[in-house]
Amino acid sequence: MGYHWDLGGTRYGFADLKRLLAAASPRRSGDELAGLAATSDAERIAARLALAGLPLATFLDHPLVPYEEDEVSRLIADTHDTAAFAPIRHLTVGGFRDWLLSHEADTAALSAIARGLTPEMVAAVSKLMRNQDLIAVARKVRVVTAFRTTLGLPGRLGSRLQPNHPTDDPRGIAVSVLDGLLYGVGDAVIGINPASDNVPNAVALMEMLDGLRQQYEIPVQTCVLTHVTNCIEIIERGAPVDLVFQSVAGSEAANRSFGVDLAVLREAHEAGRSLKRGTVGENVMYFETGQGAALSAEAHHGVDQQTMEARAYAVCRAFDPLLVNTVVGFIGPEYLYDGKQIVRAGLEDHFCGKLLGLPMGCDVCYTNHAEADQDDMDGLMTLLTAAGCTFLIAVPGADDIMLNYQSLSFHDMLYLRAVMGVKAAPEFEAWLDKMGMVSGEGRLRELEMRDPRVSRMLDRIPLVSGAAA
Structure with missing residues (x-):
């Protein structure tokens, strides 16, 4: 299965999903040394445009590393929560980005879909996002x-x-x-x-x-x-x-x-x-x-x-x-x-x-x-x-x-x-x-090593380290 996108009169082709994701990645030395990176900024933009139109469900049907060969792939597939995925199943990668940045995607909504997302889905959408977008969405997520x-x-x-x-x-x-x-x-x-x-x-x-x-x-x-x-x-x-x-x-x-x-x-x-x-x-x-x-x-x-x-x-x-x-x-x-x-x-x-x-x-x-x-x-x-x-x-x-x-x-x-x-x-x-390390205004006191409380702690350290040695 291949992907392509026409940009500025040039057709850019991507042989498979792995190649599409790699080409869409922001520039980094590891991908370049491995021969995986886009060869130009134009190819990188073409890959992102093609990726934006890809249905999220594609990643469920086309694992990047075969299920039969890799236990991490099996873990991802076997633990995927289809019910949690259902509300966003209809979205493309680009549509998912837009939804993540919307007011609708609040803390509760993002928590509800977490088990329905696969690593490949979140990696894909991150490739379409500015640094500002990554910050804005991550800030809404709470994991306690x-x-x-x-x-x-x-x-x-x-x-x-x-x-x-x-x-x-x-x-x-x-x-x-x-x-x-x-x-x-x-x-x-x-x-x-x-x-x-x-x-x-x-x-x-x-x-x-x-x-x-x-x-x-x-x-x-x-x-x-x-x-x-x-x-x-x-x-x-x-x-x-x-x-x-x-x-x-x-x-x-x-x-x-x-x-x-x-x-x-x-x-x-x-x-x-x-x-x-x-x-x-x-x-x-x-x-x-x-x-x-x-x-x-x-x-x-x-x-x-x-x-x-x-x-x-x-x-x-x-x-x-x-x-x-x-x-x-x-x-x-x-x-x-x-x-x-x-x-x-x-x-x-x-x-x-x-x-x-x-x-x-x-x-x-x-x-x-x-x-x-x-x-x-x-x-x-x-x-x-x-x-x-x-x-x-x-x-x-x-x-x-x-x-x-x-x-x-x-x-x-x-x-x-x-x-x-x-x-x-x-x-x-x-x-x-x-311990008296916070001031009345809730700010941390600037204690020094000569402070009596600190000196008492230092004096007792040998008793602890001696027992451990």
Whole structure:
């Protein structure tokens, strides 16, 4: 089945649906290196015009990756909610865009159709939208999840406190945690990427974080981002696991490159829920994704990287996660070349994830060899906050000294909450107030390390880290 469009006296042809979607994508280096991108702006516009006239139902009848070959395709097809899809079944991709931007598509209406949408549908409509459109629609979507804090509520912006350390030193990590808490960061999760991904090291870090959490009665969930199979073993050992983490992608082969499949994720989900450690909810999964993951594993099946990213959200959705975030610029300029491409990808990923019903966050980040800088990240974090992003990730000084990439700083979260008028999760906000870290006007106090309250916390850190070591 082919598609074509006449533009300016030239007929542009697209051999199949995969080629049409790839050609309609905004320019990005990953698709160009894979030979999938449009060869000119004219071809890109022709592809978008052809895509706009395509019925949404086409994506149900013509899977991009064959059902028989891929378990993610089977998951998408087998879990599709035909009743939820019925109200929009008659629309074309272009008509769907118009409806999404209308007053009729309010929060309730968007929630009602979420399970009727497939990743390919939301990826397709995103290709027809300006950045402004992606923000306007995503802001209308509300996805609320909970564990020890409630995330995704209106007027709230969560944050992950990422205290990574190049040698996994418990005291160094604990000091970074304290630093982040003083800035009001960590209500989404306090999450460590371990430098050494093995079970004994992960258990030690989990025990240290849990001890710190209990010592100060912090209403937050913690996570050591160890491989999911490690986490299953750790749960069996009785260690204090809050959230179960895994990186996922949009095809069965790409997930195998991460050492997982749907069966392993189901086992981990059931193990995590069996612990019943949540206080205000029971969402226990934390997933990370990123454009280019399937392509870098040569497991993209000839599909453009943004559509493959959206397919990863079908995997996430199957497990009712507390958190999902795209690590938007982490994979490198081979996939997103510069700040413009990173900003666009971040807004696309947030839009697609939210439409599919996910609690979508973002690691606003870039590698040092990308054509991007912190000004680009300032813009993206502000745009995502305007779009109603569930949470953002912050590291000490915006510089992750373990993973060697640039992200957001703890101070950036203060800026966003002050300028955009958003608050932390209500349970965490109440804790900040109890600890004397919020002024009478509701603003975070600028506590310093010499403050007696901070000194007492620092003095008690060795007791915690010593037990974990």
